[in-house]
Amino acid sequence: MTDSEREEELLFGRMALRAGFITEEQLKEALKKQEESPVHRRLGDILVELGYMTRGQVALVMRAQGRQLDKTDKRLRLPRRDVLFGTIAVKLGLATKEQINRALRRQAELRAQGKEVPLGKILVEEGVLTLSQVRTLLAHQRKSLMVCPQCGKRYNVLNAVPGKKVKCPNCGASLEEPLAIGTAEVNGAIKEEVEPGKVRIGGYVVLEEISRGWKLIYKAKDRSGQIVALKAVLDERVSLPQEVARFRQEADALKRLSHPNIARILDVFEFEGRHFLVTEFVQGRTLRQVLTEGHLTPSEAVRITKAVADALHHAHQKGVYHRDMKPESIIVEDGTGRVVLTDFGLAVCQEQTMRLTRKGFAAGTAAYMAPEAAGSAIDAYDATSDIYSLGCVLFEMLTGRPPFYGDSPLEIMVRKMNEDAPSVMDYNATVPQKLAAIVAKCLARKKELRYRSALELKEALIDLEREQEWRQKVTTLLKRSLCVATSVGSAAAIVYALYATIAYLLGEV
Known part of the structure; x- marks a missing residue:
C-alpha cells in the first residue's frame, strides 16, 4: 500500500467514525485485519464484511471523502484541463470520483518527480478506462473547451447551450471551439445557464433545461x-454515416406511435x-x-402498470421497443392522473454508446434492464425484455426498492443473469399472492417464461382486479346478510343468509 x-x-x-457509523474499537479491529491481509483490501469492504457498516453507508462516506480530498490534498495543483477531463469521465459514468481522485494524486506524485503524464494515460494503466474511452472523453472535452479568436484566452465552458453564443469575459468576443486541446492552460471557467426566451434551437424557443447528460432535455415553446x-439524442460529430441514417429511420417509426399513454413525437430535426x-x-x-414518498398501494401500482403495458403493446405492434424503462420514464400527469410513457430508447443510440465507450453492454439503467440486454447483441432485445423492465418498475412500486442491488452496474447484471428475483412479498x-406471482412471471430469467406480450400482462392484471372486486363484493354482502340474520336471532336465519349470499354470487338467484 502506497503512502497516499x-x-x-x-x-x-476517521470520517466513518465522525459520522457515527462505527466505534473506535470497530475501526481498530478493521485496520488490524487490513494490515494482516496478504493482499490490499479496502477498509470499507472489511467493515461491511464484519457487519459494522452497510454498502450504502460506505458509499456515503466515500462520496464525502472525495469532496474532502479535493479540499485538503495540497499536492493537487493540476492543470484545469485534467480536472475537466476527470469531471466529464465521472459525468458520463466511465469512472467513479474515487478512481479519478486516485489518478490525480498519482499524477501529482509523478509531477513531483519531474514526470508529466496525461491523466488519461494513468487511467488506462490502472485499468479504469480504455484507449477508445479516452478518445471519446477528449472529444467531449474539446467541445467544452473554447478559445477567444481575439485575445487568445481559453475557457472551460460548462453546460453549453446549443444556439447560444458564449462571450469572452476578457474582451467580449464570441468564443469558438478549438481544433485541438493542445497543452496550454485554460484561463478560467464559464458556467452557461438558459435564459428563458432568449435562446432558439431550430424553430423552438428554449424556456428551461430539464436534464443534462448523454441526453440533453429542454422545455421549449414552438x-x-x-x-x-426538446431532446438531443444523437451527436452527428461523433456518429458514423450509417448511424445517422438508422436514427432517421427509427425516429420515423417513433413518430407513427399514437396512444394516450405515450408522449407524442411531434418533430425530428438537426441543429448544429x-x-x-x-x-x-x-x-x-x-x-x-x-416513489420518494414511499411505495404505492397495490391498486395504484396495478393501475399504472396496466397503462404502461397498454402503451408498450401499441409500440410493440409498430415494431418499437422502449429499451430504457425506469421510474423516470413514466409521468403521472397533474390533475388527470393520466400515466404517460416517455423517453423511448433508440437501438442506434445504444449501439453508438457501446461503440464510443466500449462498455460491453447496452445503454440503459442496470437496475431495470433485462438480463439479455446486458449483451452486445442489440437484436436479442424484444417485447419480453420491455416486460422484464416493467416488472422491475412494478416491483419497486410495491416495495420501494428495485429487485436487485449491487456495487456497480456490472455486478447487478451478473446477479440478474445468475439469480432468481426475490419475491415482492x-x-x-x-x-396479494396473485399479484406477487404476476411480478415473478415478469421477472423470469428465461424470456420464454415471461408473458409473451404486454397485452397478456395487461389482461392478467385486469383478471386480478376483477377477482379483487369479486372478493370485496362477497365480503360486503356476507357482512350485510349476517347483520340482518343476527338481528333476527335465529340460527336457521343465519344459515339461510349464508346460503342466499353464496347463491346470489354464483348467479343461482
Missing part, C-alpha cells in the same frame, strides 16, 4: 406557443450537428418523484 493510499484509508476511517420537450426529438410536454411528476407482506 494509506492516507485515503485513514481518512475514510412557433404556435405550444409547450414541448445534433439531432433532436420534439415530444409532447407532460406537466406532472415522474414515477421516481412519486419478502419486502411487503401485504401484496
